[in-house]
Amino acid sequence: MTNAKNNQEFISKMEHDIELSALPEAVKRKLIANLLLLKAKKVNLLITGATGCGKSSTINALFDADVSKVGVGVDPETMDIEKYELGNLILWDSPGLGDGKEADNRHAKNLTKKLLERDSEGNPLIDLVLVILDGSSRDMGTSFELISNVIVPNLGEDKSRILVAINQADMAMKGRGWNREDNRPEPELERFLNEKVESVRRRIKESTGVDVEPIYYSAGYKDGDKPQRPYNLTKLLYQIVHYTPKQKRTIYVNNINRDREMWKDDDDLKDYRNSILDDIVESISDCADVGADIGESLGGLFGSAGRAVGRVAGRVVGSAFGAIKSIAKSFFGGIFGW
Template identity: 90%
Template sequence: MKNNQEFINKMEHDIESSALPEAIKRKLIANLLLLKGRKVNLLITGATGCGKSSTINALFDADVSKVGVGVDPETMDIERYELGNLILWDSPGLGDGKEADNRHARNLTKKLLERDSDGNPLIDLVLVILDGSSRDMGTSFELISNVIVPNLGEDKGRILVAVNQADMAMKGRGWDRENNKPEPELESFLEEKVESVKRRIKESTGVDVDPIYYSAGYKDGDKPQRPYNLTKLLYQIIHYTPKEKRTIYVNNINRKREMWKDDDELKDYRNSIMDDIAESISECADIGADVGESLGSCFGSFGRAVGRFGGRIIGGAFGAIKSCVKSVFGGLFGW
């Protein structure tokens, strides 16, 4: 599928051809129609060398040298990449000198304060990438404390923090290259690092964040290193994106299966991603408890009664939607 509308069209077809009651079909399809025209604006920032471009390429298989488009001259330092309904904003962080830092801060502030046609903040989510190979993160904390958080408005949950280059956190020591994961000593070091980041941000801004560590991967000569915890990063991005926009990521995710092979084992991020996307579609369906759990059989092999959100049982309809989402992700995640 090439774009968000194709994914929505497939979902609409599956709903229309099902044996669901007409009233429920109408509710689900009305919600799908709302999703067609939506866009996600994801702003990615971090100090020079933190790996923003490699992260974009890993997540979305986007050649940033080819998809960049022009931006407002007043924010010319911020690169805009348009991938269908997904808009990526690549903003320089601080650390390029006092004059450049002041310019970057002004431009970033302007973008964070920008509103869409409905009067809502244009930027749905800010991803701040930290350099895991560096001990000095002072400029990144300054960026978060003095520029990003003060300009998020009331919704302080629009910020994610991720530590890239986890494999180089101890100058390359402790990384199991054969299995592409940290050894116990490095894993402990990384856990302490993200806890330190979380604590420092809380102390300086009062905002709770849940940082993760990952590696976007790279090429070592002709031999590429696969990413690590990329699925976990994708889950965080989707989870903290407004529910009504989560489906937009479906058709932009990197289709190379090897990119998603290696993660920690703390959570089933793949199923969690599908839960969040299915919830996005079913959130406004408002299916009552009296019909919820009886709907699974209407979809035959696609349906099963699962899920409770906000006290509303959406049972089989949610299960059917999740199964359809799973069919889209099947090849990607190896199902």
């Protein structure tokens, strides 16, 4: 089932449950109107970085979207920016700098044009820019030039729309210090990676005045027939969800990779899975705006819709927030292994 069909079926089941419920008609209409609003939203995520930084492997790992098979188009106005449509999630894959002076000038011009583009409501089309750095490279000069001279100056007032992530953490010291059995860095490599994160954060702050929270991760790969699981992929997903406009976060629910193996290994500094859940629940609660008048009647509302995404974990509490969180957790339970 495609992400778009998955999304439509889930919302249709939820609408069906609302219609069959004993809620007052005014409340039903409000809920259904809000579902339609959520269904119409789209997230535009722009991913860029120097050649070889691992953009395609990151997209594949996060969204189970084989970029060689996903329907791909090219933005007619910015010829070299590829567009992947995964239902309501639209990924823009843009080359970074480092391909020669002529190509760099073209890439910078196209990126600027895309960042300045507006949607039908007059808001910036691009909701979030993910800049991927190559953790195996010591020379990040072209990436800092991209951030300082192209991306940040064209973000407008909302500078929180940029994320910086360092891929290939396992190769940061040419493969030394990576525990392949446990799929995580040894203490020496961990210190090195944390120093690199701090260096990137400080350098961006000094050149742009913008505070970013870089993270390091590995998108994973296949070594012959043996796959190497991602590391800190859940942390990366948390940042993407958290910095996406609140009213659009639910769109990721139908697009994230369903393979539990992809989400097993993180740095354990935070429960990113529950943080993702909280952010999405906050999104649904705020967007729903159903008010206290619905109260306890929401408790038994989501029968078949809940079953459509997995068994509801535990007893649904009698508030809108609690009902939504229970349903969301049942969905993510099938992915994160709760």
